Amino acid sequence: MDPKISYFKTFLITAKTKSFSKAAKELGITQGTVSNHISALEKYFDAQLFIRTPEGVELTPEGQILYESARKILELITSTKQRIKSLHQYPEGTVQMAASTTPGEHILPGIIKDYRREYRDVDFQVEITNSKRCFELLERGSVDVVAVGYLYNRDYDYLIIGKDRLVLIVPPNHRLGREGRATLSHIMKEDYIDREEGSGTREVLIRGLNERGYSMMDLNVVMRLGSSSSIITAVSEGSGVSIISEIPARKAVEAGLVKIVPVEDLDLTRYLYLVKGRKLSNPSAVRSLWEFLEG
Template identity: 30%
Template sequence: MVAEKKNFSRAAEELHMTQPAVSQYIRTLEENIGARLLERTNKYVRLTKAGDIVYHHAKEIVGLYTKMQKLVDDLTNNASGPLAIGASFTFGEYVLPKLIAKLQETYPEIEPAVTIGNTTEIAELVTSHQLDVGIVEGKFKQQQLKEDKFAEDHMVVVASPYHELANKERVQLDDLEDVTWIIREQGSGTREATDNMFHSLGITPKKVMNFGSTQPIKEGVEAGLGISLLSKWAIQKELRNEELKMLHVKGLPFKRQFSIITTSPFQTKALEVFIDLLHHNKPLTTFNSKH
């Protein structure tokens, strides 16, 4: 808590302890570890290199301890308690809220906490036991994660209705190279899908702009900054309102898989019912047939 708050007083307040008690705990920990963990001055408190190592592993230890206790509690109780869910931006922002609402209807004692990030970030948090489950698209480095592909996503190229390509009956590959593309950052599943599409179509756009999430990309496309490859999940509202238009490109829509990722073979009841919900609520992951 001291590392996260960067302040002894704020950590003590958060932990409902006195500042001297927090300081004593830190001193005892440093003695047990055999190294100084925090640099303290009048202006700041920050982790030493040893402290950074201890903090990183302590997060994993706390995550594992909490999971162990919950698994034991589940032997005699119904699905309840905290459930740490991570999701990549597309699924987390446009599909997950409906699923969590459905989860709360059936299991009101489950306490979901959601973290949204790109695929790489979510995979790292699941690996370090800071998340119980992740929902991601694209590839990730962590070989130890259990991957369960459960949904297919269709991705399409979109433009403003007033864009020069919007009224073309069939967009040519040369057209796609000559316009500005707005794309996601490295590490994003959507960025990986975009790079794969460029490769499969054999095109190299002359100008690209990188944005950190889907929402500003949609707004940029709508404003006429350029075109983009986006999930149909993310643009349903804009298509209905005719704020964005799908371009007719040979070889599209581009398809990708969404996966559930976990670490431990043991699952809490809360996690079991959530994964079951993901597998059995296909209506929430289908698209409006009109579009």
């Protein structure tokens, strides 16, 4: 059996005190334990390490060689522990992330900005994609953390970083915008602009429709686009209506691009999540980010 680190410490203290009993007292262990540690080292190195003298014990030539090496081993271990501890306190390097559109474009930048006020040596590489691909990247270990609007897999550690509501947007001059209200039956009569498969927004909508006895087949989908911004552009140009996150929708309303219309029989509220992977390329930085967000 390979020797434990504690055996080397016992060996060094015994060599310093030149006594098994004194070494035991200094280490707070029994003399028998000291003997066992030394015997294990002698068996491992196949050498006698001490000789007995009237005054106690002395190192053999083999023991002297081990003494010099053991000091370096323990010094290296201590130095390594200090460096790791320092890295935990002052993380550095890059955190690889992926994020779906809404948290990636509207929530994550603020989180990163606040975090980097305290941890200036950590930077972030963020890929914007859909929620499903975020989880695929997480599973492969390609990213450390993902920010998503839908949990495709709840087996990971995650934090809630926001709350969002999905809303119906229509062109500024649209009939539903003038009326100021809509129902699902109204939406099903309109050309509908859908998000791509794998989108968290789309999954939340599917779930909401299913709970009310409908499906995506009941919508007149005329195109599928890969981001909220592209959908806003299409809606503003009169290509159809859509349901997207309220966060970018509000900004589009302020810019005069679209109108938000309340849907009386459809309330779609969701949480936004930060999800931590299992194969971390920068565990110290990810741990500090988690602790920062947990407060």
